[in-house]
Amino acid sequence: MLLELDLWWLLLFPAFFGLGWFAARVDMRTVLKQAKAVPTGFFRGLDALVEDKTDIAASALAEVARQQGSALELQHTLGKLYRKRGENDRAIRLHQRMLDAPDLPAEHRDAVRFELAQDFRKAGLVDRAEEILIKLQDGNMGLAARRQLLDIYQQDRDWHKAIATAKELRSDAHSFQHEVAQFYCELAQGELYKSNSEQARRYVEEAFAANRKCVRASLILGDIEFAGGHVEAAIAAWQNIEKQNYEYLSMAAERLFDAYERMDKPLEGIALLRGYQKTFPQLELTDLLYQKIATYEGEEKALEVAREGVHARPSLSGVYRLIEAQMDELSPEGRMDAEVARALVLKHAQRLSVHRCKCCNFRSRAFFWHCPACGEWEGFTANRSESQ
Template sequence: MELDLWWLLLFPAFFALGWFAARVDMRTVLKQARAVPAGFFRGLDALVEDRTGEAAQALAEVAQQQPGTVDLQLTLGKLYRRRGENDRAIRLHQALLDWPDLPAVQRDAVRFELAQDFSKAGLVDRAEEILSRLVDGNMALAARQQLLDIYQQDRDWLKAITVARALRSDVHTFHHEVAQFYCELAQGELYRSNYAQTRTYLAEAFSANRKCVRASLLQGDLELAEGNVEAAIAAWQGIEKQNFEYLSMAAERLFDAYEQQGRPMEGIALLRGYLRTFPQLELTDLLYQKVATYEGEPKALEVLREAVHARPSLAGVYRLIEAQMVELSPESRLDAEVARGVVMKHAQRLTVHRCKRCNFRSRAFFWHCPACGEWESFTPNRSELN
């Protein structure tokens, strides 16, 4: 009975202690909130409203009031860099590095930011020098990623390969990128007619990614340059098993190889087979021209009509109108000319390659997206904008 009484007396005491602790914590919070300069909140509000100039000014005032806050200085430097004020960002980060008591972890973070400043300002050599010293420290991953971007911009593919392999992990193997880097090297050697080195680089590309379509395209070009026409045809036909969408990039090469051997009809049969099996391939115009040359206009019109009906497109309709104009009366031909002109105008404007990652659109095809930097993300066959 006495124990129960003691418990009843202790309950109010527990509640009192809890209330007191809450009051102490609340006072601490309020005290800390009052200690934050008003300029910080002005800068934050300006950032939310995307008024970067006003935000930079407000945060600079706060940084002057609290010069020992490294995180705030780093944020201000990033804001300067985002606004294109690279010289101010460089001065700020260099001043931070002059602090004698700056901890090692924060010193590496400041160096990384300074490297980005130099890179943005076009001083790539100085950025590379700083980043190379960071690859063994706390900023190793970020430094290597930044170096990879620099080497790709400079087209220094051997260094890019080394960094990409160092970045390889279970999350990102970089095998597509490494294969593309070797293809860039092979392309350069092929232009210089250095066939032995081209073959070596292509072997490395296939070793990194056996489904690398670009390597197969270059392999065919190499074989053809050395006079191995059958080997070239085999390399280009192998693209069907790698990624059939890229057959449209090999189609004209394939036909020319068959034509060179005096077998143009086999080339036409191959193209027709591809188009029937994969109607999304951009082969209609090429096939029409080759059939018209070797089998006559009526047969070419038949092939064209079949392809356009299977997969209607502005480019196909343009060619279909053009193919039938000779059969029209002079008055009807004028009407058809107007229709053909309108269709072509819209086809040129709306038919584009696009990046599957960032949706960047271009009339030209790229292996490396100019917008997001992704490799092998561009659609090989153009599509029409909705």
């Protein structure tokens, strides 16, 4: 019995191999047939895209789209290409024609509407884009639509709508707690500018509820307390930054000194900042400390502290301050040489000393909570760097 079974298997093996060979031949013929059916203009457009020749690619793909009629994927690609090239009117017309087509499958309509909304937004017609995206929130494009709406509300500085949308977008992957806290801080800052301290305080509380480690909320809370004459409470709020993220202490340094100065305790303020400088040498405190110590303890002591700071955290701005502090001790000839060196150091310090976005590496002399390039919140370095 076993022998008969082995013979059957020997007979079946060639049959299996033959069927596999036949299937491979059929698949290959199908692939070759489909490849021959693809218009040459498609490959010409694809090659132009690889070479970043978007004008040639747009022209070639438009010709293929006209030949193919209702090739949805190709028309989607063409619309995105128009939008990338800034030809927003053409992208809008293309997507509107697609929506007007009676043979457009219902399951593709939301995707086309989403593309049309992006066309309107790119063209500056934000209201029309928002109108479409709001209607898409309950469909299969809901998540993508809400993300686009969040970008629009941030761009328009409509922080209440931004908060509501961010809360709807919360998920296990992204809680949006940093963003929501920043939106409340924007509202609090606006109320503080209008001297509405109580409303500003309520928004700060909401920011802390979203993110207990929100440094900006601590800065604003300190400003509220200081404006109300509660100096010790302001100091406590600003000192809380050390627990949240010590890198931002340099942004509170001058505020802290002003608070101690208002209490007629400037030397305590200087001692606090010197403690921060020794504990966190990466903080930008040398220039501020030099000015305050020179005022209250004399130039010699200020120079000593500046030298300590520069040795702990070498920087062009620190070297500039060291040269300036020692100018009076030099001979007339030496002072002229030092002046040339000081001017050169200052020139390069101003060019190189920038804040950087840790997400996209955008550089700016000014600090931003919201990166103008990539839109990330809290992405900017609190202390400037001098690297290229």
